[in-house]
Amino acid sequence: MSKKKNNNVSEPSNKKETKKDIKLKKEVEDLQLQLQESQEHLEAEKDRNLRLFAEFENYKKRTNKERIELIKTAGEEIIHALLPVVDDFDRALLEIQKIEDPSQFQGIQLIYTKFKNTLVQRGLEEIEVKAGDDFDSEIHDAVTQITAPTDDLKGKIVDVVEKGYRLADKIIRHPKVVVGQ
Numbered sequence: 001m002s003k004k005k006n007n008n009v010s011e012p013s014n015k016k017e018t019k020k021d022i023k024l025k026k027e028v029e030d031l032q033l034q035l036q037e038s039q040e041h042l043e044a045e046k047d048r049n050l051r052l053f054a055e056f057e058n059y060k061k062r063t064n065k066e067r068i069e070l071i072k073t074a075g076e077e078i079i080h081a082l083l084p085v086v087d088d089f090d091r092a093l094l095e096i097q098k099i100e101d102p103s104q105f106q107g108i109q110l111i112y113t114k115f116k117n118t119l120v121q122r123g124l125e126e127i128e129v130k131a132g133d134d135f136d137s138e139i140h141d142a143v144t145q146i147t148a149p150t151d152d153l154k155g156k157i158v159d160v161v162e163k164g165y166r167l168a169d170k171i172i173r174h175p176k177v178v179v180g181q
Contacts, residue, residue: 072123072168079124080172083165086116090163127164129175133157139164141174148180156180 089112096105127139135142135157143161148154157177164175 073170075122076167076170076172079119079122079165079167082119083173086119087162089115123168125166127166127171127175129157129160129164129177131157131159135177135179139171139174140177140179142179143176145179145181153180 089108093109093112096102096108099105129140132153133156135155140157141164146158148156148158156179158180159178160175161178162173162176164171165173
């Protein structure tokens with residue numbers, strides 16, 4: 001009888017171990033599932049972090065480019081407002097040259113030169129246009145069209161009414177021209 005009891009005791013013990021094994025297997029599977037989910041979450045976070053870093057780098061490049069552009073054109077408004085003064089100086093100097101003794105006005109010439117040099121140092125450059133140049137609608141502003149004095153001036157610039165200027169490769173005032181037709 002004692003052997004039977006021993007066998008009986010043994011059987012329930014095996015069943016408990018089996019339940020424990022099943023429970024352990026389930027826990028292991030749950031842990032593996034959690035590990036897999038954690039790894040997927042980690043990969044997603046790594047990807048998000050990498051994209052965020054790339055986006056930040058792009059932001060830095062963009063703001064640096066904007067800052068450089070702003071520095072280049074910081075005085076654009078002021079320089080644009082001073083262009084009529086440059087035009088007045090040009091007209092005054094043309095009139096001074098008509099006077100018998102223009103040497104009396106050397107001071108004005110010096111002031112004009114200094115003023116123009118200061119603007120050039122700030123990035124202002126005159127757009128070179130002369131009679132006979134090809135008309136380009138991207139650069140020139142046609143004020144009027146007249147009958148061309150000669151056939152070779154058809155579709156070309158006949159006269160320059162107002163000078164044009166560029167500031168840091170950006171046209172801030174288009175030259176106003178008369179075009180032959």
